[in-house]
Amino acid sequence: MPKTNLAGTYYDRNFVLNGTPQDPTDLDYDILGLHKKRTFDKGLLTKVEYFKTYDGVTYADLAVQEDRVYTVMAGTDLVQKREMMISWLFEDATVGTTKATVKYYAPQEQIAEGKQRRGNVIELATLFMISKVGIPDGQDFLRSCASLVALYIAGSRGELIAYVTGATQAYMLADPATIPTLIVILDYPI
Numbered sequence: 001m002p003k004t005n006l007a008g009t010y011y012d013r014n015f016v017l018n019g020t021p022q023d024p025t026d027l028d029y030d031i032l033g034l035h036k037k038r039t040f041d042k043g044l045l046t047k048v049e050y051f052k053t054y055d056g057v058t059y060a061d062l063a064v065q066e067d068r069v070y071t072v073m074a075g076t077d078l079v080q081k082r083e084m085m086i087s088w089l090f091e092d093a094t095v096g097t098t099k100a101t102v103k104y105y106a107p108q109e110q111i112a113e114g115k116q117r118r119g120n121v122i123e124l125a126t127l128f129m130i131s132k133v134g135i136p137d138g139q140d141f142l143r144s145c146a147s148l149v150a151l152y153i154a155g156s157r158g159e160l161i162a163y164v165t166g167a168t169q170a171y172m173l174a175d176p177a178t179i180p181t182l183i184v185i186l187d188y189p190i
Contacts, residue, residue, distance in 0.1 A: 002097070011097070013090040016052060016063040024088050025099055029064045040124065042188040043117035044070050044079075062089055077155070078110040079117075118153045125185045132178055137171040144169075152186070161187050 002009045002023065009023035017024040017032070035054035039047035046068050052061035065087045073080045082103045090096040105113060130138035142149065148160040164182050172178055 011090070013092060013096065015096055016061055016089050016091055017050075019091075023097060025086075025097060034063060035059060040120050043120040043124075044068070045120070062093065064088055077114055079105050079113050080110070081105060114155060115153055118155070118157075121186060121188060122149055122153060125182060128182060128185060132175065132181075133171040137169070141167075141169065141172065157187065 002011050004010075011021045011023065014021055015024045017027060017029055029050055034050040034052060037049040037051060037054075037059050038045060039049075048066040048068075049059070049062055050064040051059040052063055053059070067085045067087070069083045070079050071081045071083075072078065082105070084101045084103070086099045086101065087095045088097050126138065126142060129141055132138075133141070145160060145163050148163050152160040161183060164179060164186065167173075167179055
């Protein structure tokens, strides 16, 4: 149970973020040099974890976690709002305190968010292509459909999906799973 006095709110354990029992919710953790691990689902940023340490492979000492849930307007691809639960963790890896926030998207923000989301999907597709066919062939494929990628990000998915479906490059056909997997990545239902 936290205790509050003139100096602030204090807990019975230290938080990872500040190394003290003082409530860290007023600290801007986004600018403290923590290592961010982002999780995406269908292009939506659903979780951001802020770690104290990262060695290029392993994250350690989770300090803050943001869990995000989006509401999409019925019959559209537009995000209406985002609900976020922020959790600050104690040094023993248990949640010390939380804060819930809601962000509503104005029409201009809805359009920008959709472009960002589809750009995130393209990044995932790019990573898949490079891991599947290698950097030179992956880059070649992306160059061959650059204008369709731009259309995709703008909101028109059909042209790029049709192009991928009809791909005839040898590196695209070498593994029978490449094209179907890429289509699953690109043709996400939100």
